[in-house]
Amino acid sequence: MKLRMILLSLATGAVLCGQQSSGGALTARQVIERIQAHVGMPWHKETVDTFKAGDPDTRVTGIATTMMATYDVLVRSAAAGKNLIITHEPTFYSHLDRTEAFEKEHDPVWEEKERFIKEHNLVVWRFHDHWHLMKPDGIMFGVVRALEWQKFQSATDPSVFVVPEMTVAQLAEQMKRRLGIHVLRFVANPDMKITKVGLAPGASGPERHRKLLQRDDVEVLAIGEVPEWETIEYVTDAVSEGKKKALILLGHIPSEQPGMEYCAEWLKTFVSEVPVEFVATREPFLLAK
Numbered sequence: 468m469k470l471r472m473i474l475l476s477l478a479t480g481a482v483l484c485g486q487q488s489s490g491g492a493l494t495a496r497q498v499i500e501r502i503q504a505h506v507g508m509p510w511h512k513e514t515v516d517t518f519k520a521g522d523p524d525t526r527v528t529g530i531a532t533t534m535m536a537t538y539d540v541l542v543r544s545a546a547a548g549k550n551l552i553i554t555h556e557p558t559f560y561s562h563l564d565r566t567e568a569f570e571k572e573h574d575p576v577w578e579e580k581e582r583f584i585k586e587h588n589l590v591v592w593r594f595h596d597h598w599h600l601m602k603p604d605g606i607m608f609g610v611v612r613a614l615e616w617q618k619f620q621s622a623t624d625p626s627v628f629v630v631p632e633m634t635v636a637q638l639a640e641q642m643k644r645r646l647g648i649h650v651l652r653f654v655a656n657p658d659m660k661i662t663k664v665g666l667a668p669g670a671s672g673p674e675r676h677r678k679l680l681q682r683d684d685v686e687v688l689a690i691g692e693v694p695e696w697e698t699i700e701y702v703t704d705a706v707s708e709g710k711k712k713a714l715i716l717l718g719h720i721p722s723e724q725p726g727m728e729y730c731a732e733w734l735k736t737f738v739s740e741v742p743v744e745f746v747a748t749r750e751p752f753l754l755a756k
C-alpha cells in the first residue's frame with residue numbers, strides 16, 4: 468500500500484507539473500482517483516460512489532463536502548467558489564439517482580437543479596459506500612466525536628456505548644444539543660433510566676434496528692430515520708409491554724452530518740492544490756407552533 472501511495476503521488480505530481488505550466492489545476496476525476504487511492508481498500512465495482520452530475524474532466528476550483536447535495540447546498544457551494552461537491556447521500560431523490568422519470572415528466576424541481584448544475588459548471592460525486600467501509604467508518608468516527616462519546620464506545624462493537632446513567636429524555640436532550648438538531652423525536656417512557664445505548668446513524672433499516680434492540684446491551688437505540696410503521700411501531704409496542712427499550716429519531720441529516728465534516732479534514736491530508744470546505748446541509752424540518 469505504501470509503495471502504491473508513493474507511486475501515485477509521483478504520478479500525480481507529474482500530472483500537476485504538466486498542468487501547472489498550462490495554468491490548470493486538478494480535474495474532478497483526478498481528485499476522485501486520489502480518494503480511491505487513499506481509502507485503504509480495493510475500489511468496489513458495485514457501488515453508488517460515482518459521478519452524479521457534471522463533467523468529470525472539469526477543472527476543480529474548490530471542493531465542498533456535504534451530507535446531501537440539496538439545491539441550497541449547491542447554491543452555497545457555488546457562491547463559495549467550490550465546483551466539486553462530494554455528497555454522502557443522493558442528489559436526485561433516490562438511492563441510485565436515476566433521472567429518466569424526471570426527464571420524461573419534465574419535472575420542474577429536477578429541471579431547475581440540473582440547470583443550476585450546468586450553469587455553474589458543478590460536478591457532483593457521491594461518497595457513501597467506501598466512506599462507511601473505511602476503518603474506522605468515516606461517518607461513525609465523525610458522529611461519535613461530535614457526541615463526545617469516544618470513551619463510552621465498546622471496543623468490540625462500535626455501534627454500542629455505555630454512557631453515565633441518565634433518563635431517556637436527558638439523553639435525547641444531550642444528543643439534540645451536541646449534534647445541533649432542531650427537530651428530534653423519541654419513542655419512550657421519558658423518565659426511564661438508561662446506560663446502554665445503540666447508535667445506528669442514517670437509514671440502516673428495520674432489521675438492523677430490531678437486531679440491535681433485541682440485545683441486552685441496548686436499552687435505547689438512536690437512529691437517523693425509518694418509516695413510522697416499522698421500527699417505530701416495534702418500539703411503541705415494547706414500551707406498552709413495559710420492556711426497557713426506547714428509540715431516538717435524530718433525523719437522517721443530523722445523524723450522519725458530522726461524518727462529512729470529518730471527510731473534509733481527511734481530504735485535506737492529501738488534497739492541497741484547491742480549498743476544501745465542509746458545507747453543512749440544512750435540516751429540512753420546521754416545528755409547528
Ligand SMILES: [Zn+2]
Pocket residue numbers: 555595599606668669723
Ligand atoms: Zn451513511
